[in-house]
Amino acid sequence: MNGAQDLGGQMGFGPVAQEIGEPLFHAAWEKRALALTLAAGAMGHWTIDESRHARESLHPVDYLSSSYYEIWTKALEVLLLRHGFVAREELASGQVSVAPTTPRRVLHADMVPAVLAKGGPTHRDKAGAPRFAVGDRVKTIVIHPAGHTRLPRYARGKAGVIEMRHGAHVFPDSNSRGGGEQPDWLYTVRFEARELWGREADPNSAVSIDAWESYLLEEPA
Amino acid sequence: MEARVRALETILVAKGLVDPAALDAIIDTYETRIGPRNGARVVAKAWADPAYASRLKADATAAIAELGFTGRQGEHMVAVFNDAGTHHLVVCTLCSCYPWAVLGLPPVWYKSAPYRSRAVLDPRGVLAEFGLVLDPAVQLRVWDSTAEMRYLVIPERPAGTDGWSEDALADLVTRDAMIGTGVAPMPGSRNAGAVLP
Numbered sequence: 037m038n039g040a041q042d043l044g045g046q047m048g049f050g051p052v053a054q055e056i057g058e059p060l061f062h063a064a065w066e067k068r069a070l071a072l073t074l075a076a077g078a079m080g081h082w083t084i085d086e087s088r089h090a091r092e093s094l095h096p097v098d099y100l101s102s103s104y105y106e107i108w109t110k111a112l113e114v115l116l117l118r119h120g121f122v123a124r125e126e127l128a129s130g131q132v133s134v135a136p137t138t139p140r141r142v143l144h145a146d147m148v149p150a151v152l153a154k155g156g157p158t159h160r161d162k163a164g165a166p167r168f169a170v171g172d173r174v175k176t177i178v179i180h181p182a183g184h185t186r187l188p189r190y191a192r193g194k195a196g197v198i199e200m201r202h203g204a205h206v207f208p209d210s211n212s213r214g215g216g217e218q219p220d221w222l223y224t225v226r227f228e229a230r231e232l233w234g235r236e237a238d239p240n241s242a243v244s245i246d247a248w249e250s251y252l253l254e255e256p257a
Numbered sequence: 258m259e260a261r262v263r264a265l266e267t268i269l270v271a272k273g274l275v276d277p278a279a280l281d282a283i284i285d286t287y288e289t290r291i292g293p294r295n296g297a298r299v300v301a302k303a304w305a306d307p308a309y310a311s312r313l314k315a316d317a318t319a320a321i322a323e324l325g326f327t328g329r330q331g332e333h334m335v336a337v338f339n340d341a342g343t344h345h346l347v348v349c350t351l352c353s354c355y356p357w358a359v360l361g362l363p364p365v366w367y368k369s370a371p372y373r374s375r376a377v378l379d380p381r382g383v384l385a386e387f388g389l390v391l392d393p394a395v396q397l398r399v400w401d402s403t404a405e406m407r408y409l410v411i412p413e414r415p416a417g418t419d420g421w422s423e424d425a426l427a428d429l430v431t432r433d434a435m436i437g438t439g440v441a442p443m444p445g446s447r448n449a450g451a452v453l454p
Contacts, residue, residue, distance in 0.1 A: 043373040044350030044401065052371045052386050058364055060288060065262040070287070070362070071280035072266055074329075079274060088352055104353055104368040109262055122268055130264035136272035145278035152286055155329035155358070158405040186403045188350050190377060202333065202406060222404055224335075233378060241397040243377050246404030 037089075037182055038189060040096035045190040045233070066105040073108045078143035078151060081119045085212035089184035090114045160219035162204035167221070167249055172198045174225060175255040176247065184212035187251045191243075194231050195255050199244055200224040207248055221249040292361035295326045296409060297430035299359060300441075301423040303336070304414040314338065317409065321359060331358020331407055337400065338411045339440070344395050345410045346384065346437035348376035349402040356407035360435060367436065377401055387438040410434065412441040 061067050077087065090111035092099070099107060116122040123134040143151060168174060178193040179185065186208050202222040210218040229241035269275040299321055303310040313320040317334035321327070334356065337345040349355065350373045355363035366372050375383050380399050384391060391397060400408040412434040418426060433439030 041351055043370055044377045046370070046374040047378075049369075049371040049374050052366050052369065052375070052383055054366055054387070055364070060362060062365075063259065065259040067284045067288075068262050068266055068280060069258075071283040072262070072269065072275060074283050075275040075279050076269065091352065100370060104365070106258055109258065109265070113265065116265075116269075121272070121274055122265075126268050127261075127264065130260075130267055132268055132271045136274065139274055142274060142276060143279045144276045145282045148279050148282035148286065151329075152283070152291075153328040155327070155332040157332040159333060186351060188401065188403060190350075191401075200335070202404075205333075205404060208404075222406075224400075224406070238381060238393075238397065240393060240395070241380060241399065243399040243401060245401045246406050248404070 037092060037184065038180055039092040040094070040099035041092035042189050044188045062103075066103075069105040069109045069112075073112050074152075075143045076112060076116065076121075078141065079121075079139035080141055081121075081139065082115050083206075083211050084156060085184060085206070085208040086214075087111060087115065088208070089212040090118075092184070158206040159202075160204050160206060160217060162219045162221070166201055166204075166223070168198045168201075168223060168252065168254075170198050170201060173255040173257055174198060174223075174252040176225070176251055177253060179251075181209065183209065185209050187247065188245065190232055191225075191227060191245050191247075194227050196225040196227040196231065198223050199226040202246070205248070207250070209248075209250075223247055223249070223252070225252070287357075287362050291326075291357060293359075293430075293432035293435065294427070295324070295361075296356070296359035296432070296435045297427040298324055298423070299326070299336075299409065300411055300430045300435065301426035303411050304418075304426050305421075305423045310338075310411075313411070321409075326358045328358050330354070331356050333406050334359070334409060335400075335406050336409050336411050337398065339413045339437075341413070342394070342396055343398060344384075344391055344437065345398045345400065345408075346376060346380050347400045347402065347408040347410060348373060350374070350377055351401075351403060354402035354405075354407065356409050358407075359409055360432060364432075384438060387433065389439060410437040412439075415441050415443045417444050 175195045204219040205222040206217040207220040225247045226244045229237040313336045317336040353368040429441050434441045
């Protein structure tokens, strides 16, 4: 979706602010927000793609004025409400008033090292062969879906070159909306800065994105 | 926000959906076990051991797993190597994708709108804000992490480190050098933007 999260190429945010000392967390609640997000995700009722879509679906003003752990927390509430694990009045009161729904699993402390060490690989077996080879010229499609996509606006309708192939991976555009994993061939595609940003751009820069095959069209040489 | 998160935790624990001890274990993992020291080990080994560097280039996920670094936000790794004519920079314009398994949790600036918006449009300007001014002839390669591939920059080995042990080399590898907003400093100097907790 063309939400506030799609930041590539936007202007007006000012310089990058580095921090002296750079603490890992800036308040105790940030640690809990991180851990709650991971532990609730481990119940297995939504995917990382649905989580990302919940975050980017915050109102743009809310998204841009929230810290990243605030974004995570607000999206986690949305996911818990959507999947029936909490009720609105519970979030408001902080008290349990609705009988709990049984989750697929609960992450216990002894499972944490193994679960984090395994992660959530997205590579999948897929029959057939990818359509493009390294070095092929391609053009990205132009889409403006209301749902989740990983094709950023700045890279839509642009000509590039296949730089790497990664096999087939879970397709977020489908998986985020409960449409299943629909594995699709994944590539890294390189675009010259001038293709993305115009003639004034640095002739010695290029930007690469990871793009699924369904984002790509053949581009005549 | 503190009250809101506390309320959320209270409800989820009361309903038996999350185990508070698991929350503590997750926090402990990212505070004490997983951080940029992991990535520094990978870079130092690549500098010291050409066979390892080749494996890292061919299959970064497997080469990094050799050192025991696997898992969440590091499931599919790509290592990109700086050289005299090429500098690499990693960003996630759409969210905050970052190679947790080798670098830990991302810094606030990496997740911020200024970095995410400009790293693709004006990467040289962003690097200058980190005190890194590249020769215009150096190819600047930006990697926008739009899928589950996670990118680790292998900085150039600093001059004057011949014969150094992997441990000593690892001390030169800054977190920012592995994102691309810095370079590995020469022995005896320190890159201003670099922090290794």
